[in-house]
Amino acid sequence: MLNYKTVNKIYFSPSGTTEKIVNEVAKNFNLNRKNYDLLSFNDEKCFKDELVIIGVPVFNGRIPKTACERLSKMKAKNTKAIVILNYGNMEYGDALLELCDLLKANNFEIVGVATTVSQNSLFSELGRNRPDETDLKKIDEFSKSMAEKLEKNDIREIFVGGYKPYESYTTPDFSVVCDDDLCVECLDCAYTCPEEAIPEEMPQMTKMKDCTRCSTCISVCPEGARSFSGPNFELERQSAINDFLDRKDCEFFM
Numbered sequence: 001m002l003n004y005k006t007v008n009k010i011y012f013s014p015s016g017t018t019e020k021i022v023n024e025v026a027k028n029f030n031l032n033r034k035n036y037d038l039l040s041f042n043d044e045k046c047f048k049d050e051l052v053i054i055g056v057p058v059f060n061g062r063i064p065k066t067a068c069e070r071l072s073k074m075k076a077k078n079t080k081a082i083v084i085l086n087y088g089n090m091e092y093g094d095a096l097l098e099l100c101d102l103l104k105a106n107n108f109e110i111v112g113v114a115t116t117v118s119q120n121s122l123f124s125e126l127g128r129n130r131p132d133e134t135d136l137k138k139i140d141e142f143s144k145s146m147a148e149k150l151e152k153n154d155i156r157e158i159f160v161g162g163y164k165p166y167e168s169y170t171t172p173d174f175s176v177v178c179d180d181d182l183c184v185e186c187l188d189c190a191y192t193c194p195e196e197a198i199p200e201e202m203p204q205m206t207k208m209k210d211c212t213r214c215s216t217c218i219s220v221c222p223e224g225a226r227s228f229s230g231p232n233f234e235l236e237r238q239s240a241i242n243d244f245l246d247r248k249d250c251e252f253f254m
């Protein structure tokens, strides 16, 4: 019997794939579930004697600035963490080390780590339709092994490699645009933008100085009205297609 009542799912997932993978990992834990969606959850929280599954995507080789700020407010006492770093078939740079460093500094005990690959939320040609059946099967095996290990208390703390100082944090220098003809002013984008960068009185607009290019608004818009745009976007897209079409595999550490 697992010694926990609840599995806490904590995720920052602008285009939904990280949340999907966290849910897959949680599936084999026969426990109550509690969600902490970091697109909106921004409070102090301390987990005590608990189990958490934490999923974060990679933004330019780092973890998203907003995810980092919000996760920093989550502390732990005697709490075990399964960590998912999800990326778009390019590279994950220093993000795995950065995420594990942050969680360890807040006293989480990291007992399992997965680096997973999903369809790239910037350039959909990369990792298209992933996680696919092969990924989900491996994620299911990982989740089952983690549940078994936790039940038998057969766990060890995970240490990941990497370099410091981390590479510097950058925001892509292309824009997010909205097609006025498609927008029906439902305000889904304004309500879900984690940066409040879309004015409710004019949801066709984006305050680019506040926008982190996270992709939430593009993914939630029911009309497909929002998209990344601009000459730099096309250049980076072409270069990503040239360099990163080959399939990368998910990796698991436990």
Ligand SMILES: Cc1cc2nc3c(=O)[nH]c(=O)nc-3n(C[C@H](O)[C@H](O)[C@H](O)COP(=O)(O)O)c2cc1C
Binding pocket: 012, 013, 014, 015, 016, 017, 018, 019, 057, 058, 059, 060, 061, 062, 086, 087, 088, 089, 090, 091, 092, 117, 118, 119, 120, 121, 122, 172, 212, 213, 214, 215
């Ligand atoms: C601003 C931004 C930067 C990104 N940088 C990277 C990157 O450095 N490497 C990579 O493989 N994928 C990168 N991606 C793709 C995401 O990591 C990937 O699509 C991930 O699955 C998104 O998770 P989500 O569906 O939970 O939002 C980036 C995406 C965005 C929006």
Ligand code: SF4
Binding pocket: 176, 192, 193, 194, 195, 196, 197, 198, 206, 210, 211, 212, 213, 214, 215, 216, 217, 218
């Ligand atoms: S406006 Fe920018 S920060 Fe807000 S959801 Fe869209 S991409 Fe993300």
Ligand code: SF4
Binding pocket: 178, 182, 183, 184, 185, 186, 187, 188, 189, 190, 203, 204, 220, 221, 222, 223, 224, 225, 226
């Ligand atoms: S989600 Fe799409 S349709 Fe709705 S207000 Fe935003 S841009 Fe317009």
